[in-house]
Amino acid sequence: MHLSPDLPVGRPSFELSEDELATVVDLLCQGVAAAKSLLTSGMLEVSITIHVKKAMRRLKKELGLSNLEITGEFELLDLGNNDPEVLGRIDIVLRFLHQFGDEEAYLGVECKRVGAGEAVLNQRYVTQGVNRFVSGQYGAGHHRGVMLGYVLKLPSAALVEGIDARIRATYGEDAKLVGLEPHAASLSMHEGSLSQGTSGHVIRLTHVFVDATQAAAAASG
Structure with a gap:
């Protein structure tokens, strides 16, 4: 994978190999499967993700993945003024060894609850x-x-x-989800390419849907 022309020269820390992405997907899917017995009816997104991150860290240790760190609730700051503003908090952040030392380099994972018939949650997945x-x-x-x-x-x-x-209606047909070979512990996996901001830079999003049905009740809360 090569750096896009719109990115500054000398930022190889933004690059991720297919093997690295596959490692992340494996940890996410196995993490959810390991945490599923701890999920309870009505559990909110943040609580689900805390259990998943703990399971991912246990798996990482068991697998001896010393070239990877897993963090969460990662704050993004706008440092362009005298009073830095928190722009948001990514649910799960992973960094590989070649990304250490560059605070802007990471793989961000945003977690959202969705469900059959849950129109509000499914809309929030996009918005x-x-x-x-x-x-x-x-x-x-x-x-x-x-x-x-x-x-x-x-x-x-x-x-x-x-x-x-909804993604196609909002971002155009080029943003459509393309089916991928699913992980054994996922329900399905997809990928879509979207233009980011006004620069024309394209980011590829991998969508991983996993079974969290034990946390099903009161989903709209």
């Missing part, structure tokens, strides 16, 4: 998830980002179709 990458609020200038969808109510196929339709 409060995907859009944060598109606007450059998250992952500015990055090549890759990840959306993790906690599916609270099955079946998942129809809700993914609805999310895809």
